[in-house]
Amino acid sequence: MPATVANAIKVLEERSGEDPALAEAVVFLAGEAEGPEDPFGRPAASVLGAATVVNERRQRERREEAASAALATPQVVDLLRSISDRKGVDRRRRRGQLLGWRAGARTLHPAWQFDARRGDTRTGLPAVLEALSEVTPDPQVADALMRAPREDLDGRTLADLLAAGQIETVLRLVRAAQDQS
Numbered sequence: 731m732p733a734t735v736a737n738a739i740k741v742l743e744e745r746s747g748e749d750p751a752l753a754e755a756v757v758f759l760a761g762e763a764e765g766p767e768d769p770f771g772r773p774a775a776s777v778l779g780a781a782t783v784v785n786e787r788r789q790r791e792r793r794e795e796a797a798s799a800a801l802a803t804p805q806v807v808d809l810l811r812s813i814s815d816r817k818g819v820d821r822r823r824r825r826g827q828l829l830g831w832r833a834g835a836r837t838l839h840p841a842w843q844f845d846a847r848r849g850d851t852r853t854g855l856p857a858v859l860e861a862l863s864e865v866t867p868d869p870q871v872a873d874a875l876m877r878a879p880r881e882d883l884d885g886r887t888l889a890d891l892l893a894a895g896q897i898e899t900v901l902r903l904v905r906a907a908q909d910q911s
Contacts, residue, residue, distance in 0.1 A: 751783035842889030854897030
């Protein structure tokens, strides 16, 4: 769906109905359409509170989405034929051969790294992880980059391309992200 003002208003209307803090922030911003007297002044406490609530919700949703698309260490052990215990998974992660992050007491590993049919990681994964590490040291940001639908790929993701074996294209696009950061 193309980004238009009408679409943005529709999305804001739907989300603000579910989130009173968002509605308050939108009303404040609409009232400040011509800009505040002091653009560098501190916003009102109610606006800061609303922004905090909206930001916390977004962060929680992002964490939940990432966790739902990831495998815990025991699942990785079960999937990878070449690993027999969690220490093997930890070793691969420390060596940069697997992407993962701590989430409470668990370590999560994005599912796009694995080829369940082969019982192994995807072909080209080490090169992709090396390129991602040059873009960001944060594994969750790297995961988000790989899972983000891209307009230039007709809505597909870099993870989709990796699964299809288009390693050079993935590497080129990851490196392009580095150039933009």
